[in-house]
Amino acid sequence: MKISLTASTTAVVFLAVLMANVEGLGSATTVAIVASSGTVCGVLADFKPQSIQCARVGQSAFPVLPNISFSSVSGGRNFFCGLRSGGLSFFCWTVNNSSSFFLPVKRVYKGSVLLTDLSVGEDQISAFERNTTGKVTWWRNDGTFPESVAGDFVSLTSGRKFSCGIGNSGGVICWGGRGAEIQRAFANISMMSIVAGDSHVCGITISGFLICRGSNSSGQLNAPSGRAFEFSGLALGVNHSCAIKQPNGTVLCWGGGAGGWRFSPGNDTMFETIVAGGDLTCGLSTANFTVLCWKADSSANPLVTVLPLPKIIPGICVLSENSCKCGVFPDSESLCSGSGVICKSCTPPLVEPPPPSSVSPSPATAPQSPDSLPSSSKISKGWLAFAIIGSVGSFAGLCTILYCIWKGIFRHKKVHNSVQPTIAGHGTTVPAAATNNTVEPSSITVNSPFTSPSGSKSRIFRRHGSRIIRRQRSGPSSFKERSQEFSFSDLAAATKNFSLELKIGAGSFGTVYKGKLPDGREVAIKRSESSSRAKKLQEKESAFQSELAFLSRLHHKHLVGFVGYCEEREERLLVYEYMKNGALYDHLHARAADAGKLNSWGIRIKVLLDASRGIDYLHSYAVPPIIHRDIKSSNILLDGDWVARVSDFGLSLMGPEVEGGHLAIKAAGTMGYMDPEYYGLQHLTTKSDVYGFGVVMLEVLTGKRAIFRDGESCDPVSVVDYAVPRIADGEIARVLDQRVPTPAPREAEALELVAYTAVHCVSLEGKDRPAMADVVMNLESALALCEASGNVSGSRSSNNSISFASLD
Structure with missing residues (x-):
């Protein structure tokens, strides 16, 4: 196609098209912001693999699984996605508003078509498919976006309910519920690049001038006038816009309030690229590739905070120098860890603006509202x-x-403890740690510049407040009165005088027998040991009193049902509902070559979900929370309908009343399941239970015991050391229990979610572990995937494709 341009104009346009530093919310780059929580994530430089780490202000960085190489990331409202190096798959992570930094992961796409320009809007995901014809494809479609659109587009970007690209002719084409509105705003304007914010879009025309279109509620369209190609990299938030100025690489922002204002963060700091989300903007400094962040406010020099992230790669790595029209970024081969190079941005000369009559529409000539x-x-x-x-x-x-x-x-006045044990018989008292907790103050809260102006901060407060209300309402009302007291003779008769043939197990408190009460109810009766060693243990831990106190007050369908107790002379007995199908441990580690009743991944995930709900009840609905202290597969029992229930409260304690605090108490529990912080530092928190449950999750996935002997060396190996490195490397199939049939596609996706959740649960530091409520949420999503494949009860799916096209 012949274009009527002068030679000089053609050269300028050619150079402008090659400019790489045009990044922002919803566009592919190496840094992304999750708007609702202010979480910033980036692709690591000088590191192999080029994995992703995330951070927030005042908190240490944390890695993101799987530990594989990624080329780019893009952020949305409450999740972000990363395109794997090579472009044949991408993953997405949901980011919680809480401080736990738990990132449930989901592989959304795995195929044979190369993807580029991964773009995340408020909720939708889009990317270019670089096949023979080229097209834009959407995931997590809300019905307003087409499934795909054929054509060769450039500069793909996404905002709230719209995505836009630039066609071959330079015209802007948009899709989605608000796409037509944005497209009309750019009618008859040829663009070189565009970047979307929440409700507005800015870009560089082919003549090199900066223009903005869309909502101007906070002055975010009032872009500064300037010479051609004076502005390059763009970043747009909810109600502000920022651009990198050439040739010095400093940043200028505008908008952010009624009428808008302009501010220059970082004074003379030079940036390679910038991104925005909510009212937060972050830039990658030219000096050392650290991430600096600031909020859009009325200050001429807003506070700039250095984020605790390692060095982030300053651009997307490409395979060879042949892809770079303007040369290679200095030291880019090292930055890409030997797996490619970064193209250097083309920097056309600055051109003075021509008279208004001959310039493409720009902010300088755009109509102004009377209020401005x-x-x-x-x-x-x-x-x-x-x-x-x-x-x-x-x-x-x-x-x-x-x-x-x-x-x-x-x-x-102190808040009344709704689950304070009150039972103390025969001179036995509740452990001091349960009544006089030593609590370390929680970490000092740092005012974060990451609060979204769209109201995410208030949502966080409402979420925390509603949880407190739920605890206060459902806590005491969920507890029942002290249960039935039995005579020793009645329980001896129920167990045929504690016959060995009725022995079904043992716990932290004593031996468990199956029994039958006079009314026909089948029960499990736990009897304390009478040896001197057992008495010493009882005196030390007050196991009977602790378990009786908690079981008398707690009631939940995923906690073992408590029937009653017996206290006569030296005898201490507890009576429970009988769990017909025994302990999870026995099914996972039976000698049989098959998996028995737990022969499908759907059933196994359901058992995990049941147990997680029981633990979450202890942590989230008791005030203060109850810490079980001995979460393991042998303490997860299965009733006649294969519903899982948590049992054995002999070691349980009440958690600290200060949120984020811990109990200082000597470690107790079972090796292989014990929290390293608790075992090594004697710091007990609800996250100690999370660690134990993470081990159980790995047991369920692998079929291996918490500590087992390696087949080659016969050395003891923990399931954590065995499974976590392989899962982190994305090799989940290597650790799955071979007794269970190969997972169907949806099951494979569910198992990825379970596996990554388990890895986060067994993090060495409690602050890096999720809350049980988050674990429940992920297991619910995983079970839904299994149900979608029709394989919760063991049925198989015939679909062998591994292409996941939805996000939960």
């Missing part, structure tokens, strides 16, 4: 509004201070 025009009357009204708002704010601040003083003086 300066006038003495508007300035006077502005000062009047400022004075009124300031007065109201001052009054509100004074009220807040008075309220805080009142609360500090009069609200000094």
